[in-house]
Amino acid sequence: MIIAFWIILTGALVAVTCGMLGCFLILRKMSMVGDAISHAVLPGIVIAFLLSGSRDTLPMLLGAGATGLIATFLIEYFHRRANLQTDASIGVTFTFLFAVGIILISGFAGEIDLDLDCVLYGEIAYVPIDLWVTADGTVMGPRPVYILSAVLLIVALFIKLGYKELQLTSFDPAFASALGISTALWHYLLMAAVSLTTVSSFESVGAILVIAFLIGPPATAYLMTHDLKQMLAITAVLGIFIAFTGYWLAYWLNASIAGCMAAVTGLCFTAAFLSLRRIPKPSPTASEEPIG
């Protein structure tokens, strides 16, 4: 039972963190940036491994974080300088970086003990045995839970303190600049937050589930509400629900946990889409009475 608790908690932490950032990504029409970053971190991990010779969390996080940021810079650079559409520059950048990672892994295959499947799909089932044991031998519980809790705290604080700026730079960048709010600064802060989240999450849940959590819950919430704060709240609740349901679905089917969580994310979106299509959102003609 305690195993189920740790796995669901890990899934929920990732889902809530990714979802809240994803809300701003989809509103900025940059959904695929998460996809890009989660793939682009591969060469960073390999290089960090080659340099440090270990699979400790810190060098991995640094390497992955660095290539994640390089990817965002490249995407922005191609978009601004070459006038390339954002989606095209995302496509070019992440496939290239991911390919570099694959070449590095295959080229040094004998020396590297890295599992490509693990990068893509992660292994959330191993979270409960990845324990944090202190110097005097006390078992503090799974290590990823601590890391992910810290990341959730950082991201929540970032969104709470920067809510105004994130909202305005997403909605009307020209007006934000006219007020003296730097759109570039907030763009890179958001991208740094996405990099940090992706990199710290994918070790336990894998790149695919990170992408599912980045886009699925916010897209579902977007269908359900017309209010940004509500959208963030619905996303968070949905994330916890998905982690819980996904785990028990996997338990029942004896299937991949990450796969089931991603599938439940898709099912939630479909359910929201179908139910809201039958009950349309209030249209201007339907509610002409004065409000407020």
Place this chain on the structure above:
Amino acid sequence: MIIHTKEPVLEVHDLTVSYSRKPVLWGIDFTLPAGCVAGIMGPNGAGKSTLLKSIMGLIPPSSGYVKLFNRPLEDVRHRVSYVPQRESVDWDFPVSVLDVVLMGRYGKVGLLRSTGRRDREIALECLEKVGMQAYTKRQISQLSGGQQQRVFLARALAQEADFYFMDEPFAGVDAATEQTIVGLLRDMAAAGKTVVVVHHDLQSAREYFDWIILLNMHLVAAGPVTEAFTDEKIQRAYGGKLSLLSQVGHVMEKRAFPSREN
């Protein structure tokens, strides 16, 4: 022809702006007095919006400078308001009418703080001024074009600025909204505020503005309407554009045979 004013609130000096090394504005030079409603006029592609964006620091100039209240923009940002083109934003964004108007307060509130009760009161007052108080909680995707423009205007009013730059506030709005907006611009000018508007319609220009900046990549004329907005200047700005020449002809015809109200 440039008529300068003695105590300018806006001074644009020898401004040249380029997009990827291709100049779109050449040596623009003019001044504006306080308390006027000025129109930036010119054919499509004349660089009207570019001029506005460049004054607001959104597009860096290749040469020249802009001074507002005799200071660089950075020093007086809180006194300057900018209304972008309505089409420049995503109207499906999940915010309400009140949320958008509150954005006008963000510059005053400052970093890491959120808007308070006072900001809310000001936002509601501004919505009332544009006649949108009944739509406070309405999601912005459920507004008509004219209502969207009113919301943008309310947001600008909430900034409580002294200088307003508006990019085509009359584009795609109905006659009633156009009259509301013109009335507001007049009130603002009467209160000593300066308003600069990018405008398309030659016929209403004479009635709406007291200062005109006539543009076609170069500055054709800048000064009080009576002196800068003459048939000869209009023709020079629009010259060679056949579809527009007919419009110009219409204006001249109207002047030759004034309607009975005038």
